[in-house]
Amino acid sequence: MTHQNHTPFSLYVHIPFCSSICGYCDFNTYTAQQLGGGVSQESFHALLIRELAVASRTLDAPSVSTVFIGGGTPTLIGSDSLTQILRGIEKYFPMDEDVEITTEANPDSVNAQMLSQLRQGGFNRISFGMQSVSSTVLATLQRTHTAGASAQAATWAREAGFEHVNLDLIYGTPGETDSDVRDSVNVCIDAGVDHVAAYSLIVEPGTSMARAVNSGALPPPDDDACADRHNIIDTMLQQAGFDWYEVSNWAKPGGQSAHNQVYWTSANWWGVGPGAHSHVNGRRWVNHKHPATYAKAMEEIATEEIGMEKVDLVIGEALRANTEELTPEQIHVERVMLALRTRAGLSVGELDAEEFLRAKEFARKGVIDPVEFARGVVRVTDSERLLADRVIRELLG
Numbered sequence: 001m002t003h004q005n006h007t008p009f010s011l012y013v014h015i016p017f018c019s020s021i022c023g024y025c026d027f028n029t030y031t032a033q034q035l036g037g038g039v040s041q042e043s044f045h046a047l048l049i050r051e052l053a054v055a056s057r058t059l060d061a062p063s064v065s066t067v068f069i070g071g072g073t074p075t076l077i078g079s080d081s082l083t084q085i086l087r088g089i090e091k092y093f094p095m096d097e098d099v100e101i102t103t104e105a106n107p108d109s110v111n112a113q114m115l116s117q118l119r120q121g122g123f124n125r126i127s128f129g130m131q132s133v134s135s136t137v138l139a140t141l142q143r144t145h146t147a148g149a150s151a152q153a154a155t156w157a158r159e160a161g162f163e164h165v166n167l168d169l170i171y172g173t174p175g176e177t178d179s180d181v182r183d184s185v186n187v188c189i190d191a192g193v194d195h196v197a198a199y200s201l202i203v204e205p206g207t208s209m210a211r212a213v214n215s216g217a218l219p220p221p222d223d224d225a226c227a228d229r230h231n232i233i234d235t236m237l238q239q240a241g242f243d244w245y246e247v248s249n250w251a252k253p254g255g256q257s258a259h260n261q262v263y264w265t266s267a268n269w270w271g272v273g274p275g276a277h278s279h280v281n282g283r284r285w286v287n288h289k290h291p292a293t294y295a296k297a298m299e300e301i302a303t304e305e306i307g308m309e310k311v312d313l314v315i316g317e318a319l320r321a322n323t324e325e326l327t328p329e330q331i332h333v334e335r336v337m338l339a340l341r342t343r344a345g346l347s348v349g350e351l352d353a354e355e356f357l358r359a360k361e362f363a364r365k366g367v368i369d370p371v372e373f374a375r376g377v378v379r380v381t382d383s384e385r386l387l388a389d390r391v392i393r394e395l396l397g
Helices: 044-059 074-092 112-121 135-141 149-160 178-190 208-215 223-239 258-264 291-299 308-319 328-339 353-365 370-374 382-396
Strands: 009-015 064-071 095-105 125-131 164-171 195-200 243-246 249-251 268-272 277-280 283-287 320-325
Touching: 009 044, 009 074, 009 258, 044 074, 044 268, 044 291, 064 074, 064 258, 074 095, 074 112, 095 258, 112 149, 125 135, 125 149, 125 178, 149 164, 149 178, 164 178, 164 223, 178 223, 195 223, 223 243, 223 249, 258 268, 258 328, 291 308, 328 382, 353 370, 353 382
Parallel strands: 009 064, 009 268, 064 095, 095 125, 125 164, 164 195
Antiparallel strands: 195 249, 243 249, 268 277, 277 283, 283 320
16 A cells, blocks of 8 residues: 555544543543453553554555544543654654644643643644533533633643644533523633534434433434524634634634545545544555454554565454445545535536536525536535535435
8 A cells, every 4th residue: 555645644543541431422432441451541552653653664654744633532641642652653754844733632631731741742733622611511411521621721722832722512412502502602712712613413322312312311402403503603603703614613714624624635544543444545444443452453463574565464454343445436425525515615527417417506596606616616505504415415316
């Protein structure tokens, strides 16, 4: 497997640890009690660095444009371990001069000193899981931080010198009010961050929230209320100098997440860690999900003694839960699905003849921006972007 130099390349590193599991969360995360034997939070970064060595040799060390350490709660392993992961990346990969380096964090997993250490270690962007400033909403989501913790963490991050700070919101939680949403957005604005991501609550099967909804203990999210709250968020953020660049993401000028755009443009990335997904040149794979299974697989790989072909073979047998070679049709469908959720849209030239005719009709109806369409860009209009998924399905036929 080789890397094409003209295609941006990124690294995602998954830290699967959480102090507790939120009621709505179906991410690949584990508390200390759920880990079982064979895995240590204190030494887990060494396994991740080992996979970085494998990735470098497999891909012939492409230059890295973005790094994103997510989870889970990455900051649970401490600033020293996170910085060691970053040093491992720098050891095995060349880095672009303007590389964006992000870590996620829960507001109650950091303090001013840790954030200063992370900034000094080389991180230049941080993303906090704020979700809401309503104590009632936080309790329903089973979040552990207080209502004011997110604004405090964002302030500490800015004082530590982070160039970019994001706050995540969730809207549509049962019991939430429009006023709760406005209060949360105002806190984001007042905190001085340059990026906000806001996601409509999805009740995922198998979560404790799903069980509560299924039993009638909680009502399901209301689609109409969610649409109204998205509009509240959009209006308030735009008035404060943010602009949307993907259906769920807003940024001030220069604050857009470069790593997010790697996914939305179907560029190349290697996902390091348990359950991490990767996509390189039309090949997609996912690592074994449980940290103990992942650790066992990594221990079987002797990266320093084997050549590149052997590395790829061993990874396929030991580390990956599955691998898929994407067909040209799959690549096209995913490209359309992702691009039409963004403000940048899609080049008309990427559509086939039938899709072009459907897009032309959408432009006539004002669902797709007619001015942009005349310029050769397929972009869902601002008023229709909450319906982007439906537009995409109909456009693809």
